[in-house]
Amino acid sequence: xxxxxxxxxxxxxxxxxxxxxxxxxxxxxxxxxxxxxxxxxxxxxxxxxxxxxxxxxxxxxxxxxxxxxxxxxxxxxxxxxxxxxxxxxxxxxxxxxxxxxxxxxxxxxxxxxxxxxxxxxxxxxxxxxxxxxxxxxxxxxxxxxxxxxxxxxxxxxxxxxxxxxxxxxxxxxxxxxxxxxxxxxxxxxxxxxxxxxxxxxxxxxxxxxxxxxxxxxxxxxx
Numbered sequence: 001x002x003x004x005x006x007x008x009x010x011x012x013x014x015x016x017x018x019x020x021x022x023x024x025x026x027x028x029x030x031x032x033x034x035x036x037x038x039x040x041x042x043x044x045x046x047x048x049x050x051x052x053x054x055x056x057x058x059x060x061x062x063x064x065x066x067x068x069x070x071x072x073x074x075x076x077x078x079x080x081x082x083x084x085x086x087x088x089x090x091x092x093x094x095x096x097x098x099x100x101x102x103x104x105x106x107x108x109x110x111x112x113x114x115x116x117x118x119x120x121x122x123x124x125x126x127x128x129x130x131x132x133x134x135x136x137x138x139x140x141x142x143x144x145x146x147x148x149x150x151x152x153x154x155x156x157x158x159x160x161x162x163x164x165x166x167x168x169x170x171x172x173x174x175x176x177x178x179x180x181x182x183x184x185x186x187x188x189x190x191x192x193x194x195x196x197x198x199x200x201x202x203x204x205x206x207x208x209x210x211x212x213x214x215x216x217x218x219x220x221x222x
Contacts, residue, residue, distance in 0.1 A: 001220045002213065004162040005098055006151050006180065008045065009109035009116055011167035011187035013206075014123055015086045017044060018188065019076055027072035033059050041188055044168040045110050047141010087123050088185070090207030095128040097210045106131040108151040108164070108175075110141055131155055143170040145178035152178070163216070165209065169195055183212055 011017025021040040028035040039058060043051060052065040098105050105128050109116050113134045120126035133151045135141035152159050164175030167187035172195055175182045181200035184191055191202060201212045 002161060002163050002181070002216050003102060004104045004106070004155055004157050005209075005213070006106045006108050006148065006155075006162055006164050006175070008164075008166045008168075008171045009107055009111055009119065011044065011088075012165055012171075012185060013088055013091045013107075013125065014119055015088050016076075016080070016119075017167060019079065020044060020072075021188065023072045023076045023079070024068075026075055027068050028059075030071055031064065031068055033063065033068075035059075044188065045142045045166075045170040045174070047110050047135040047144070047147075047170075049140065050143065051141070085119055085122055087125070088187075088206060090205045090209070091123075092125055094206040094209045095125055098213075099128055101210075101213075103213075104130045104155060104157075106133070106151050106155055108133050108135075108147045110135045110147075112136045143173035143177070145174055148175050148178035148180055152180075163200065163213070165206075172198055181216070183209065185209075 007013055021037060024040045024043055025035045055063050055065055095105060107116060107129055111134060113132055116132055116134060117126065120129065131151060131154045133147060133154055135147045138146035138150050140146045148164060152162055159179035162180045164180040164182045165185065166172045166175055166182060167185050172182050172184055176198040182198060184199050184202045185206055191199065196202065203209065203212060
Protein backbone atom coordinates (compact mmCIF):
# COMPACT_ATOMS: atom_id res chain seq x y z
CA UNK A 1 0.00 0.00 0.00
CA UNK A 2 1.31 3.43 -0.99
CA UNK A 3 2.20 5.61 2.00
CA UNK A 4 4.82 7.90 0.46
CA UNK A 5 4.16 10.78 -1.93
CA UNK A 6 6.96 12.72 -3.64
CA UNK A 7 6.13 16.11 -5.16
CA UNK A 8 7.71 18.30 -7.76
CA UNK A 9 7.81 21.97 -6.72
CA UNK A 10 7.49 24.53 -9.52
CA UNK A 11 4.18 24.25 -11.32
CA UNK A 12 3.00 21.44 -9.05
CA UNK A 13 2.93 22.96 -5.56
CA UNK A 14 3.79 26.60 -6.27
CA UNK A 15 2.55 28.67 -9.19
CA UNK A 16 5.94 29.59 -10.65
CA UNK A 17 6.32 27.42 -13.75
CA UNK A 18 4.63 30.06 -15.92
CA UNK A 19 7.38 32.54 -15.02
CA UNK A 20 10.19 30.25 -16.17
CA UNK A 21 8.71 30.50 -19.66
CA UNK A 22 8.82 34.30 -19.49
CA UNK A 23 12.23 34.77 -17.93
CA UNK A 24 14.10 32.13 -19.95
CA UNK A 25 13.09 34.12 -23.03
CA UNK A 26 14.06 37.46 -21.48
CA UNK A 27 17.42 36.11 -20.32
CA UNK A 28 18.17 34.63 -23.73
CA UNK A 29 17.25 37.92 -25.39
CA UNK A 30 19.65 39.77 -23.09
CA UNK A 31 22.44 37.68 -24.63
CA UNK A 32 21.21 38.16 -28.20
CA UNK A 33 19.25 34.92 -28.64
CA UNK A 34 15.64 34.70 -29.85
CA UNK A 35 13.97 31.92 -27.85
CA UNK A 36 10.41 30.99 -28.79
CA UNK A 37 7.67 30.26 -26.26
CA UNK A 38 7.61 26.62 -27.41
CA UNK A 39 11.35 26.30 -26.78
CA UNK A 40 10.95 27.84 -23.32
CA UNK A 41 8.22 25.32 -22.51
CA UNK A 42 10.56 22.46 -23.38
CA UNK A 43 12.94 23.64 -20.66
CA UNK A 44 10.45 22.95 -17.84
CA UNK A 45 12.20 20.81 -15.21
CA UNK A 46 14.91 19.97 -17.73
CA UNK A 47 18.15 19.43 -15.84
CA UNK A 48 21.82 18.84 -16.46
CA UNK A 49 23.21 17.72 -18.88
CA UNK A 50 20.08 17.86 -21.01
CA UNK A 51 19.26 21.58 -20.82
CA UNK A 52 22.76 22.82 -21.77
CA UNK A 53 22.91 20.33 -24.67
CA UNK A 54 19.48 21.30 -25.98
CA UNK A 55 20.22 25.01 -25.81
CA UNK A 56 23.50 24.57 -27.69
CA UNK A 57 21.61 22.53 -30.29
CA UNK A 58 19.18 25.41 -30.74
CA UNK A 59 21.56 28.36 -30.55
CA UNK A 60 25.04 27.03 -31.26
CA UNK A 61 28.12 26.13 -29.27
CA UNK A 62 28.64 29.76 -28.21
CA UNK A 63 25.51 29.69 -26.05
CA UNK A 64 26.71 30.26 -22.46
CA UNK A 65 24.23 28.18 -20.49
CA UNK A 66 25.55 29.19 -17.08
CA UNK A 67 25.41 32.90 -17.82
CA UNK A 68 21.93 32.81 -19.36
CA UNK A 69 20.60 30.60 -16.56
CA UNK A 70 22.01 32.95 -13.92
CA UNK A 71 20.37 35.90 -15.70
CA UNK A 72 17.05 34.02 -15.75
CA UNK A 73 17.38 33.30 -12.03
CA UNK A 74 18.13 36.96 -11.30
CA UNK A 75 15.15 38.24 -13.32
CA UNK A 76 12.80 35.71 -11.78
CA UNK A 77 14.00 36.35 -8.23
CA UNK A 78 13.53 40.09 -8.62
CA UNK A 79 10.02 39.57 -9.94
CA UNK A 80 8.98 37.09 -7.24
CA UNK A 81 10.47 39.28 -4.49
CA UNK A 82 8.00 41.94 -5.58
CA UNK A 83 5.00 39.79 -6.46
CA UNK A 84 5.40 36.93 -3.97
CA UNK A 85 4.85 33.22 -4.54
CA UNK A 86 1.40 31.68 -4.72
CA UNK A 87 0.46 28.09 -4.00
CA UNK A 88 -1.27 26.03 -6.64
CA UNK A 89 -4.98 25.41 -5.92
CA UNK A 90 -5.49 22.70 -3.32
CA UNK A 91 -1.79 22.37 -2.43
CA UNK A 92 -1.96 23.02 1.30
CA UNK A 93 -5.20 21.07 1.65
CA UNK A 94 -3.64 18.06 -0.09
CA UNK A 95 -0.49 18.20 2.06
CA UNK A 96 -2.52 18.48 5.25
CA UNK A 97 -4.67 15.51 4.20
CA UNK A 98 -1.56 13.42 3.52
CA UNK A 99 -0.13 14.12 6.96
CA UNK A 100 -3.45 13.49 8.69
CA UNK A 101 -3.65 10.12 6.96
CA UNK A 102 -0.14 8.95 7.80
CA UNK A 103 1.66 9.54 4.51
CA UNK A 104 5.31 10.49 4.27
CA UNK A 105 5.86 13.50 2.02
CA UNK A 106 8.98 14.47 0.09
CA UNK A 107 10.09 16.97 -2.53
CA UNK A 108 12.13 16.09 -5.64
CA UNK A 109 12.83 19.30 -7.51
CA UNK A 110 15.10 20.82 -10.12
CA UNK A 111 15.46 23.82 -7.80
CA UNK A 112 18.49 23.88 -5.42
CA UNK A 113 17.61 22.78 -1.89
CA UNK A 114 18.25 26.16 -0.28
CA UNK A 115 15.98 28.01 -2.69
CA UNK A 116 13.31 25.29 -2.55
CA UNK A 117 13.36 25.49 1.24
CA UNK A 118 12.89 29.27 1.06
CA UNK A 119 9.89 28.85 -1.24
CA UNK A 120 8.31 26.22 1.00
CA UNK A 121 8.74 28.42 4.08
CA UNK A 122 7.47 31.52 2.29
CA UNK A 123 4.30 29.71 1.26
CA UNK A 124 3.80 28.10 4.68
CA UNK A 125 4.09 24.44 3.65
CA UNK A 126 7.64 23.56 4.77
CA UNK A 127 6.41 21.70 7.87
CA UNK A 128 4.69 19.05 5.76
CA UNK A 129 7.89 17.63 4.25
CA UNK A 130 9.98 14.75 5.59
CA UNK A 131 12.72 15.13 2.96
CA UNK A 132 13.76 17.68 0.34
CA UNK A 133 16.07 16.64 -2.50
CA UNK A 134 17.27 18.48 -5.58
CA UNK A 135 18.56 17.49 -8.98
CA UNK A 136 21.63 19.54 -8.03
CA UNK A 137 22.54 16.66 -5.67
CA UNK A 138 22.60 13.96 -8.36
CA UNK A 139 24.53 13.28 -11.55
CA UNK A 140 21.70 13.94 -13.99
CA UNK A 141 18.59 16.09 -13.67
CA UNK A 142 15.12 15.39 -15.00
CA UNK A 143 14.06 13.62 -17.24
CA UNK A 144 16.69 11.15 -15.97
CA UNK A 145 15.42 9.14 -12.97
CA UNK A 146 18.29 10.12 -10.64
CA UNK A 147 16.50 12.65 -8.43
CA UNK A 148 13.56 10.33 -7.74
CA UNK A 149 15.81 7.38 -7.04
CA UNK A 150 17.78 9.57 -4.64
CA UNK A 151 14.59 10.72 -2.91
CA UNK A 152 13.45 7.11 -2.46
CA UNK A 153 16.86 6.17 -1.04
CA UNK A 154 16.73 9.07 1.42
CA UNK A 155 13.29 7.90 2.54
CA UNK A 156 14.28 4.22 2.70
CA UNK A 157 11.49 3.35 0.25
CA UNK A 158 11.30 1.31 -2.93
CA UNK A 159 10.19 3.36 -5.97
CA UNK A 160 7.25 1.05 -6.65
CA UNK A 161 5.92 1.89 -3.19
CA UNK A 162 5.81 5.64 -3.91
CA UNK A 163 3.64 8.01 -5.90
CA UNK A 164 5.14 11.03 -7.68
CA UNK A 165 3.12 14.17 -8.37
CA UNK A 166 4.33 16.14 -11.39
CA UNK A 167 3.15 18.87 -13.75
CA UNK A 168 5.50 18.65 -16.77
CA UNK A 169 6.60 15.99 -19.30
CA UNK A 170 10.23 16.04 -18.13
CA UNK A 171 9.14 15.50 -14.55
CA UNK A 172 6.74 12.71 -15.49
CA UNK A 173 9.43 10.91 -17.46
CA UNK A 174 11.88 11.20 -14.57
CA UNK A 175 9.50 9.65 -12.05
CA UNK A 176 8.25 7.01 -14.47
CA UNK A 177 11.77 5.87 -15.39
CA UNK A 178 12.58 5.63 -11.67
CA UNK A 179 9.67 3.20 -11.26
CA UNK A 180 7.19 5.34 -9.32
CA UNK A 181 3.49 5.60 -10.04
CA UNK A 182 2.98 9.06 -11.52
CA UNK A 183 0.07 11.40 -10.96
CA UNK A 184 0.14 14.40 -13.30
CA UNK A 185 -1.45 17.77 -12.60
CA UNK A 186 -0.83 19.52 -15.96
CA UNK A 187 0.25 23.13 -15.66
CA UNK A 188 1.29 24.71 -18.96
CA UNK A 189 0.40 21.90 -21.36
CA UNK A 190 -1.72 18.77 -21.38
CA UNK A 191 -0.07 15.34 -21.77
CA UNK A 192 0.08 13.83 -25.25
CA UNK A 193 -0.96 10.22 -25.86
CA UNK A 194 2.55 8.84 -25.30
CA UNK A 195 2.84 10.61 -21.94
CA UNK A 196 -0.65 9.53 -20.86
CA UNK A 197 0.45 5.90 -21.10
CA UNK A 198 3.04 6.59 -18.37
CA UNK A 199 0.54 8.06 -15.93
CA UNK A 200 -1.18 6.34 -13.04
CA UNK A 201 -3.64 9.23 -13.05
CA UNK A 202 -4.10 12.71 -14.52
CA UNK A 203 -6.01 15.23 -12.40
CA UNK A 204 -7.00 18.84 -12.94
CA UNK A 205 -6.05 20.02 -9.44
CA UNK A 206 -4.33 18.84 -6.27
CA UNK A 207 -7.76 18.90 -4.66
CA UNK A 208 -8.34 15.55 -6.40
CA UNK A 209 -5.19 13.87 -5.07
CA UNK A 210 -6.79 12.43 -1.95
CA UNK A 211 -9.36 10.55 -4.01
CA UNK A 212 -6.65 9.10 -6.26
CA UNK A 213 -4.78 7.82 -3.21
CA UNK A 214 -7.91 6.35 -1.66
CA UNK A 215 -8.58 4.48 -4.88
CA UNK A 216 -4.94 3.31 -4.97
CA UNK A 217 -5.22 1.95 -1.44
CA UNK A 218 -8.41 0.07 -2.28
CA UNK A 219 -6.82 -1.42 -5.41
CA UNK A 220 -3.73 -2.54 -3.48
CA UNK A 221 -5.91 -4.20 -0.84
CA UNK A 222 -7.51 -6.14 -3.69
